[in-house]
Amino acid sequence: MTDVAVIVPTLRRPFDLERALRSLFAQKDVDGRLREIVVVDNDPAGSARAGVEALSSACPVPLIYRHAPRPGVATARNAGLAATEAPLIAFLDDDEAALPGWLAALIRAQMSTEADVVFGPIVGRVPEGTGWARPYLERFFGRDGPAHTGLIPEPYGCGNSLMVRATALPGLAPFDTRADHAGGEDDALFAALSARNGRFGWAADAWVEEYAPAHRATLKYALTRAFAYGQGPSQTAASAQDWPGVARWMAIGAAQAIIWGLASVALTAFNRPARAETYDRTMRGIGKLLWMKGFEPHFYGSNEIARLDRVQRA
Structure with missing residues (x-):
């Protein structure tokens, strides 16, 4: 079969x-x-x-x-x-x-x-x-x-x-x-x-x-993706017009951003490698807060074509 x-x-x-x-x-x-x-x-x-x-x-x-x-x-x-x-x-x-x-x-x-x-x-x-x-x-x-x-x-x-x-x-x-x-x-x-x-x-x-290609295997790229992943639950709730759900996810995001943001400050002060994980969780929290249009990073489609064209011309 x-x-x-x-x-x-x-x-x-x-x-x-x-x-x-x-x-x-x-x-x-x-x-x-x-x-x-x-x-x-x-x-x-x-x-x-x-x-x-x-x-x-x-x-x-x-x-x-x-x-x-x-x-x-x-x-x-x-x-x-x-x-x-x-x-x-x-x-x-x-x-x-x-x-x-x-x-x-x-x-x-x-x-x-x-x-x-x-x-x-x-x-x-x-x-x-x-x-x-x-x-x-x-x-x-x-x-x-x-x-x-x-x-x-x-x-x-x-x-x-x-x-x-x-x-x-x-x-x-x-x-x-x-x-x-x-x-x-x-x-x-x-x-x-x-x-x-x-x-x-x-x-x-x-x-x-x-x-992961070299241009993606960077902390900046990963954290931008983490922000986009964080946007997902809030955007899904908004698409379904589940406004209480949006409010709940935004509240969760605010808590995550505060808790993990403070942890990031502490770990950065001591130059600990674990700070990458706390940066990630902070960005996911911020993403739940800033889920609206205009805050969406673009990784695919015409933006990726434009990036590849720039690389080819360089």
């Missing part, structure tokens, strides 16, 4: 994309269930086409290329869904590499838990020379979870996940394209699934490695 498709969105990362795809070609013990791999090229210039075509002969299943020229993370995920009719959808980001038993572990976990979405652990990898914040950055780009496979109360992010299409991905375009540039496209999706009594699962042995 070939019922699983893996979707890999990509944007001008040819080396990373090849690493991600070759890790998928090497998957073991999937018992013929992998139907196809879909690469969604989010570069307006379609720069990934040649690389995908060159790798197609090495792929054990159909390798599908789709061009989504409008830059945006939600748009790319929706385009990948439109390219396949598989009832089970796995997502692997282009900066990730899956261990050989990754997909089999996700499938086993979904079967045993009957969860609508299953997530797996991530090992963060950052370049050499990242300085005193390296341990924090490795944890930031990684993902920890329970030691054993089972149901979990809260979701993680789309990277390294397996979803039941009928229940977790309703409609033709389930990812909200308003999140194209800031990210968090899965927050509203999973909040709606939770409201429908959907179930989330954890596959303890579905490992991937995430390789």
Whole structure:
């Protein structure tokens, strides 16, 4: 029964994309269930086409290329869904590499838990020379979870996940394209699934490695992302017009900002490496307070295209 498709969105990362795809070609013990791999090229210039075509002969299943020229993370995920009719959808980001038993572990976990979405652990990898914040950055780009496979109360992010299409991905375009540039496209999706009594699962042995590029493996970038992550609960409540919920999250954010902000001052005074963690928690608290439009940092879409263009011209 070939019922699983893996979707890999990509944007001008040819080396990373090849690493991600070759890790998928090497998957073991999937018992013929992998139907196809879909690469969604989010570069307006379609720069990934040649690389995908060159790798197609090495792929054990159909390798599908789709061009989504409008830059945006939600748009790319929706385009990948439109390219396949598989009832089970796995997502692997282009900066990730899956261990050989990754997909089999996700499938086993979904079967045993009957969860609508299953997530797996991530090992963060950052370049050499990242300085005193390296341990924090490795944890930031990684993902920890329970030691054993089972149901979990809260979701993680789309990277390294397996979803039941009928229940977790309703409609033709389930990812909200308003999140194209800031990210968090899965927050509203999973909040709606939770409201429908959907179930989330954890596959303890579905490992991937995430390789942070040098421009992201910095304390500044990680803290900006932490701020954006903090905005998520408040924004989700606001989207649902749950104003008491917004007020509650803002109150939580204020408390976090004060407590962890004071801890940050103390740790900074003594130059302790642990201050990176308290900076992170402070920024997440501030994000819950400043969730409104105008405060959203943009990591994807046209902003990322502009950054890549600047790098190319330099």
